[in-house]
Amino acid sequence: MYKVDLPVDESVQQAVERRRAAEAERKGRIFNTRDRVIGVDLRALHKQQEEKRERLEMEKQRDMAHDLLRLSLDETTLQQKKEEEELRRELARDLVQYRAIHQRAEDSRDADINYDRQEAPDASISVSDSALGPASMQVFLGEGINENEKKRAQMEMNERNLRAQKEEREKQEREQKNKELLTDRELVEKDLRAVQLNALEEECKRVARIALSHYNQAQAEERMEKERQEKLRREGEELAEVRYIVTSDLLTERPEAAKRITESSAEGPRVLTDRWKGMTPQQISDIHRKREEQCFEKERLREMERQRDMAWDYHLTEQVRQQEREETRDKELQRERRVQLDKYNQQLAREQQAHQHYLDRQLYTNRPTVQYFTQFNTSSR
Incomplete structure (x- = not known):
């Protein structure tokens, strides 16, 4: 029989590898001290996300600003290149024009001879025929005449x-x-014009301030004049009233100012102007009596107002004293509460120290070693 290489089923091996990877991931998740003991600080994570978002936003804005700056610099560079190219074209045109006017080929010194031919020898130099030979004739008759004048x-x-x-x-x-001088002069003129405009603007502002000050002064003077006229008018009216009172029938006792009578008539009560001789003693005494009554009434009202003010001051003083007593009582209560709280805290501290002493000296006497802790959590199951 021949040996045939059959395909190996790798599904079992892949399943084992998957389980091993899942076990390793589960161990890493379970034995992670931060997640198991400390936990996840959501506020810190949210704060980090917010800071990262703000940083990304700032970087985005900075990139946008850099892009805008780059675009402006590119535009400036392109404009400078265009200006340089335009300047080069102008210089090239000027050079071509200068060459066409002042450096023409027909005006050159060797325009009438062939550039490939060497310079002909001077005819004044005598060369013997034996030196030249019959086939080496380079100087012909009529050639080289007035060569020096031509060169000159x-x-x-x-x-x-x-x-x-x-x-x-x-x-x-x-x-x-x-x-350049014109350009500098234009710049200087622009600067001077700007300085003049600034000076004119300052002068206009100063003139406006002066005008406003004059206007305000005129308004003040007009108001003072109105007040003076009003004062004069009031004084005139008061003087007229005093003059009227002084010259009235009440003080002059004119005979036409008769006393009133009570008999009835068709026209009602009337005054006999030819019988009045002044006020009677009874009328004068009534006036003095009423004046004294008014003084007494005014003094009574003043006394009532003074007593009311004293009662109100006493009431305010009592309120202030009551408030001060309440504040003192509150401070005393707060001090007592602080003292009681300090005593309670001291008692709790003594109890905690006694409990800790009991735990350290009596209860937890058999301390576990490192080997005791290493025997746990060796597997995730």
């Missing part, structure tokens, strides 16, 4: 071109300096 003219032209380039560069530098 070319050098002068180069000098003029260099001078023109130098002047153009100096001109550009002056223009750049002028631009």
Whole structure:
């Protein structure tokens, strides 16, 4: 027979592994001292969650602020790049224009000769035919005439071109300096304008304050003038009243101010103006009597008011004394309660010390060793 490799059933092994893993997890959960003894502090966990949430929110806001700052910096960088590219394009255009105007190929010194050809020898130098040979003719008839004048003219032209380039560069530098000066001047003018505007604003505020002060002063003067006019009016009315009283029939005893009569008539009671000679002694005595009665009544009312005030003061004093006595009684009761509480606490402390002494010296005399505790909780079952 041939040996055949049959597949091994691993379900039993997997079940054993699952049970072992569950047992290990259960041991870790049961033998965890924090969960078994201390327990879970929900308030601390909630506080940690709240702090974590706040931290995440702060980090989110900080990331958003960084993103906004990054976007603003990117926009600024892009704007600077655009400005630099625009400046480069302007410089390139100026360079191309300068080359097209001042550095043309037809104005160069060697524009009329071939660049691949070497410089021709000077015709003034005498070269023998034996040195050149019949096939080495490089100097021909008519060539090299006025070469020195041409070189001199070319050098002068180069000098003029260099001078023109130098002047153009100096001109550009002056223009750049002028631009910078104009820019600085504009900035200075803006600063001066801002300072002037601030000064004008302060001046306007000062003028407004002065106007308001003048307005308030005018209002005060107008009110004082009204009060003065009102005072003068009242004084005039009082003087007129005094003058009227002094010049009235009551004090002047004018003959036309007759006394009243009681006989009836068709028109009612009337006064005979030709018979009045002043007040009678009876009327004067009645006036004095009524005045004395009024003084007595006023003195009686004043005495009643004084007695009522004294009674009210005595009542308030009694209330204050009663309140002070109650406060003293409360303080005494609190002191007695504190003393009793201290005695009770001392008695409890002595009882607890005696109980602890009994536990330590009489009851728990056989202390368990470490081996006693290690024999428990060796398994989760």
